Amino acid sequence: MKSSWPLLALFIVGCTPSTEVVEGSSSTAAVNAEAPYVWGNKTFPKSIGLSNSFNSDEKIAMTQMGAAWSTSVSARDPFFSFSNLSNNNYNLERNDGILGIYRVDDWNESFTPNDQIAPIAITQLFGRRYNTGSANEYVSIEHADILINYDDFSFSSEQDPLQKDPVEYDLHTVVLHEMGHFLGLSHIPVYSLRPNSESLSSRSNYKASSVMYPSIDFSEIKRVPKSKDTTVLNSKYSLSGLAASAIAVESPYKPNAKDLGKNVKVVIELMSNGECHHKMDGVTIGHHSIKLN
Numbered sequence: 001m002k003s004s005w006p007l008l009a010l011f012i013v014g015c016t017p018s019t020e021v022v023e024g025s026s027s028t029a030a031v032n033a034e035a036p037y038v039w040g041n042k043t044f045p046k047s048i049g050l051s052n053s054f055n056s057d058e059k060i061a062m063t064q065m066g067a068a069w070s071t072s073v074s075a076r077d078p079f080f081s082f083s084n085l086s087n088n089n090y091n092l093e094r095n096d097g098i099l100g101i102y103r104v105d106d107w108n109e110s111f112t113p114n115d116q117i118a119p120i121a122i123t124q125l126f127g128r129r130y131n132t133g134s135a136n137e138y139v140s141i142e143h144a145d146i147l148i149n150y151d152d153f154s155f156s157s158e159q160d161p162l163q164k165d166p167v168e169y170d171l172h173t174v175v176l177h178e179m180g181h182f183l184g185l186s187h188i189p190v191y192s193l194r195p196n197s198e199s200l201s202s203r204s205n206y207k208a209s210s211v212m213y214p215s216i217d218f219s220e221i222k223r224v225p226k227s228k229d230t231t232v233l234n235s236k237y238s239l240s241g242l243a244a245s246a247i248a249v250e251s252p253y254k255p256n257a258k259d260l261g262k263n264v265k266v267v268i269e270l271m272s273n274g275e276c277h278h279k280m281d282g283v284t285i286g287h288h289s290i291k292l293n
């Protein structure tokens with residue numbers, strides 16, 4: 001545990017900073033931090049390894065949340081299949097070829113440089129950014145991992161949320177949110193920043209319409225994807241009962257001519273302080289804060 005990280009303000013899980021490292025990029029075009037993420041290989045299920053550092057209840061919770069994503073959309077192959085890893089060997093530097101969910105008991109500053117406080121969890125995405133500076137800019141995901149910070153935070157894997165300790169986060173809720181990032185989902189905007197087209201009557205209704213709202217609190221239990229989540233998921237993967245080959249043809253995510261893309265690593269952090277930092281090469285390229293409930 002990093003002693004300088006305050007542990008006082010843990011009642012709210014805040015916004016999602018995005019740390020991006022562009023490797024070997026010579027492009028000077030500005031990166032759009034809001035550009036969509038989408039798996040390049042749309043063959044599912046993705047096989048996820050569950051670290052041997054999780055106990056059986058925790059693994060059950062993760063498997064249930066994977067199934068929740070799969071059953072949230074129209075008939076299709078499941079998004080995930082799960083297996084047990086014989087180790088907890090996460091790799092923060094590169095695509096190691098093993099999609100994994102890992103438990104971190106010694107959260108290190110090097111995971112998320114320049115952050116003042118530790119995130120609850122991160123999803124790291126490795127892929128290629130295409131069409132930088134264009135309206136159709138996107139990141140093609142090639143690899144993803146989820147790391148959960150058990151060093152600074154506590155999680156409950158109870159099936160019955162009523163059995164949860166009041167100062168624990170619901171593991172189901174955190175994992176469902178991170179799996180959304182794994183699939184390429186971003187956050188829905190905070191209520192005050194919602195698009196004009198959104199006419200929902202209240203903040204609570206708005207927040208309840210997605211599991212990708214950028215803040216949760218200890219008491220929040222969201223174990224089923226919501227309408228906004230499945231709408232985005234369906235559009236991202238053209239899930240209309242199409243065969244995989246047809247999905248590939250119809251995908252709007254295509255490189256512009258001669259664009260070979262740039263390798264990128266994106267880290268999406270679930271924070272506890274309500275702040276959102278977008279970083280590239282360790283430099284903040286965007287920042288905003290949200291009002292904590």
Ligand SMILES: [Zn+2]
Nearest residue numbers: 016214269270
């Ligand atoms: Zn998030």
